[in-house]
Amino acid sequence: MNKDLILEVCVDSLDSATAAEQGGAQRIELCSDLLEGGITPSTGLIAAVRGAISIELCTLIRPRGGDFCYSEAEMEIMRRDVCAAKQQGADGVALGILDVDGRIDAARMRELAELAAPMKVTCHRAFDMSYDLFQSVADLQNIGAHCILTSGGKETAAEGVETLKRIVQAANGRIRIMAGSGIEAHNVAGIVERTGVREIHASLKSSVASPMRFRKEEISMGSLKGMEYQRHVVLRDRVRELLHAAGNHGTAWQDHGRNKL
Template identity: 45%
Template structure:
């Protein structure tokens, strides 16, 4: 059986690229350089209107960094979930941990209550959890639909042994979805090694922007930054290549 494909995007063009390539779902984010944060209301609304033939799951993460949130950040996340649901998002992507590295049950229950029954994915905060199997059981108890993970490693390929054990432990109770460093060259191996039935990737590419006047001295961010005149896009060829490679593994001729 061919797996289901989720593409991580941060633009309308990215969502349209994923839709046109035959992906089943996008995870809509902003600031992928930060690992992804909550997209703006305008971006959510525009993507949902422009790409009606693909499921749109919205990431809810108020900032980069760790996954411990205070009451103000929690209130912001609840409101962002309500907004995404009101705009017609198909699913919500969320996550929160305690200082000890466990799934924060109280906070997650509050966030889940705002989802209106939408599909819920627990994001890669899972990869920072103290005990992945205990975390998995907590997510099952919460009623989460899927968990995104690199197997607590640098990429899904390196983390494949743990992901395979998580897939087995989860059974039909929730979907364990590998993600992190998935490419056309390794997607078949990741699927084969893990036994996963869904896969997450970004297929990003960097292109030069159209600006002709450029100031090379000023930076809009910190010292660790990318070229101000470069754009990170979703690669149509990259998305198609990953999907084709994965389908070839699932349905060999």
Template identity: 45%
Template sequence: MALLEICCYGLDAALTAQQAGADRLELCSAPAEGGLTPSAGVLRAVRQQLAIPVHPIVRPRGGDFCYTAAEFDTMMGDIAFIRDLGFPGVVVGVLDEDGQIDMPRMAKIMSCANGMAVTFHRAFDMCRDPFYALEQLTDSGVARILTSGQQASAAQGVALLRELNARSRAPIIMAGAGVRPENVRLFCEAGLQEVHSSAGHRVNSPMRYRKTGVSMSSGPGDDEYSRYCVSAQTVAALKKALKG
């Protein structure tokens, strides 16, 4: 049966995913940005309260994956902090200006990770040549690649996922983006050993008083009186579908 990784934005979501049967978690903040580095407080609380493996993401900002020297220094500090807390893995990705893996920086990341399993995240889907990127990441020693097959969703990218998986003995190719109970068997049939899902839904705020005309968000139409959470029912349904 394929391993199920759930993307969690915070402690409550992580506890829900663990209880519902997730095998491993990716821990992030900032769902609207596609996942940024969690805070120190969240990292400590998750490390203390979770029993299953948790791999925090290290991503200092949204946008592209070509970082300034200052941003990369921040990333290295975050990786060291996560390592010293005792997490078994970390999720990261760095590209150069030409859309290739930034190998000098990946070498520094691998050295800093010092025994942690490194997942290269969906920065892979922004690479110029996925097969060359696979060769680069194989050489770097990462444990897995999280990818949608360079498409908007993993279901659309399943042909490339299948080919990457066939070519790669290591790293593991893990399907992510739009993985749901109704399509998860597609990735098993493509030969993939791991899948990644947010298993998410929105939950209404408990606030009765709701201030109108004022927003903390820059996105037009964003609803600040709901939040993105892990659905225990969706995690359980994914596990059931994976069992066939």
């Protein structure tokens, strides 16, 4: 049994955030535009989610899709977004900056970590895109990051289990390691057992149809044609299913007194 296992669910809407909490997740990572791998959510969404849930709220800080090497103008946006997340009551931020050679940009990461305090800082999967994962572990420890989200440098955590295990060993308890990417009920127990991670990150998305009766199927407002009339949301039962498969029933949900929007 894994009673001390922590589940973070990646969400991009208020409905998904509340479903994650009701399913037993201990933390959410809040973002927007998951089709781009996630970008910084609006302050309105952060505020709405903070008012609706009592579990930990980690806000993604990523000004755009694509790589993780940022201009000074983008860095200024990230500074402002970190401050906005703090003002809206986030418990933590997830961010990651690489230099042109694929190494952790320690100076910029340290600056944002200091600006974020006392919020917790997670390095997101920019880590998996870095040149040397084990040097990156040491660099992130040195700048005071609290957690690393990683798939072990592979497309999915299931593919990266051997490297994930080595990363956990290298961290040696000095920084938390959270496994993520492709984690589902059918593989979570094996990943946890083989790697020794105590935290997992999952999206657990399901597709739901739009309630609209009138549709213009021939016009697309986004980059993925044919996706206008469906949304991907977190379902409470899928969260419960994953926690049950991991041997952890999560946090029993109750109204802890926050204002519900």
